[in-house]
Amino acid sequence: MEKKTSSEVWNFFSKDAKNSKLSLCRLCGKRYKNGGGTSNLRNHILRKHQNLQLSHLEKRQNLSESLSAGVESNTDSDLETSESDSLSSNKSDNQNDDSQSSVSMDSCNTFYRQATLNEMFRNQASFEVGGSNDVKITEALVYMICKDNLPFHSTKKKGMRFFFKSILPRYQIPSRKTITRRIEDKYAALNIVVRKNLSRVNTIAFTTDIATVMNATRSFLVYTVHYIDKEACAIKSISLGVKDLTPHHTAEHISKDFEAILESWDLSKNKIISVTTDNGANIVAGVNLLLASKNKHVSCLAHNINFVVTKALGSEAVKDFVTIIMKVKTIVAYFKHSITAQDDLRAEQRKEGITDGTFIYLKQEVPTRWNSTFIVLNDFSNCHLMLLKYFLHRFIKKDHLCLNQLNWV
Structure with missing residues (x-):
């Protein structure tokens, strides 16, 4: 047994x-x-x-x-x-041989020798599965996959296999199954470490944010804990988990999901001193319901600033500025739908000394992305001379695609 x-x-x-x-x-x-x-x-x-x-x-x-x-x-x-003993022997030899008495010991600190056969075989064996170099390289590979958010099947891609074959011919690239097992083992070990670290902390703070999967219509609510590590005298932040966020996710659902995250990590609600979220009514209500208090919810400053800018652009007081933004968006859309126009704009940039790789490409505004409007206007302003020349020589009659002098100011 x-x-x-x-x-x-x-x-x-x-x-x-x-x-x-x-x-x-x-x-x-x-x-x-x-x-x-x-x-x-x-x-x-x-x-x-x-x-x-x-x-x-x-x-x-x-x-x-x-x-x-x-x-x-x-x-x-x-x-x-x-x-x-070695120094005594060298000293005796130097005293007996006057021709070598002027040689400094400091100049002989480094010695080079040819590796023995056993050392060569051991070095080769270290690249086999389970060897020291194999373990070291595989751990680095697992770290790269996790850190750079790469798919597990990256090790099967021809480019990566060619890369490893070129620099480490003896290294056997692990399969997706092996990578998965290594990551699961590391997670299990680090899970215990994180639990012990959190158990020693008296107070914690949470932030929540929405993460959207680009290739799917799914959104998740990410729960991140923050605490002060007294030994390291540093702030530590750890993402403890994610939960599905659906349009029908009510405050009650969010509160239960949050509580499930806390229970899975053996964290008490009494430790929480603040939870920072955006201004979504359901998320704010869910946090207040969980903590049975409105004093621990903190509204995200970055969300508030973005909200202020968005709200201001909808005001009648800046309608002239909004008109300029709409005209810029129309011009950008024109270039986005015309390959010929894009080629001609690049030609104008070459005349100004701008080379390949540094071309300014006009971007379209995306309302849901922060600073999107500023980025659009900034890029548009940086290439305004090329745009003026473009419309002057090619599209004189398209007045709706041109900004007047007052608009540029």
Whole structure:
């Protein structure tokens, strides 16, 4: 019967599928022999992942450190003795040989030698599955996929395979299944670390924001927690989860989803000092319902500024400015629908010394995107001389596509 893996260490290690005597660290991907116990695995966490501060590991940390210090002391003593003997021998040789007495020891600090056959074979074996270099590269690959939000099947693409084949011919690119398993293992390990960090914090703050999937008509409400790490003296932010956001998502639904996020991370509502959201009536009501208080909701300043600008552009007081914006949008739409017009505008930019790669491309306004109107007007203003020349030489009769001198001012 297999021994029960009840030690807390197994939260951060998993059994190697090919060799039952080896265990894989979910945090760094290195493999270690477990034998009949977990001492080797425990020492690895104490040495390499000291920030975990696990309860069972802390009890033995002082003993482990003292043992490590003893080993290092003996090693240093041996090295000092060896170096002392070597220096004495060199000194004796220099005294007996006057021709070498002027040679400085500092100029001989670095020595180069040819690798032995065993070292060469070990280096090659390190790129095989489970080897030190294989683990290091795979961990970096997993980090890149997560950090850059790449699809898991990126490792199957011809370009990436060609890249790895060119720089690391011996490296075996992991499959999508392997990448998925590695990410799940790392998530399981980091989940425990995050839980422990959050359990030590007395107060937390939340922000919520809407994330929309570009290739699908789906939106999600993202829940991000913020807290102060006293040891690091820094603000930490962690996205704890997402929930589907539908048009019929009422305040009650949002409140229940938020509460489910808190329960999944063992967080108490009493720890929350503020929740920052946009001004959506359902989201504001959902937060107030969850916390049974209106004093902890904070309206997002960036949303408020964007709302002020949007509201101002709809005022009668700036109707002349709005007319200019509408005319600019009409001009941009004209260029967007005419390849010939775009080519001619690029030709005008070349005459002004603007080269390929730095061309100014007119952008259309998107009301739902912040600063969209400003970006449209800014790009339009940057190439206004080219636009004037374009319309002067080609479309004199299209008055509705031209801005007068007052408009430009």
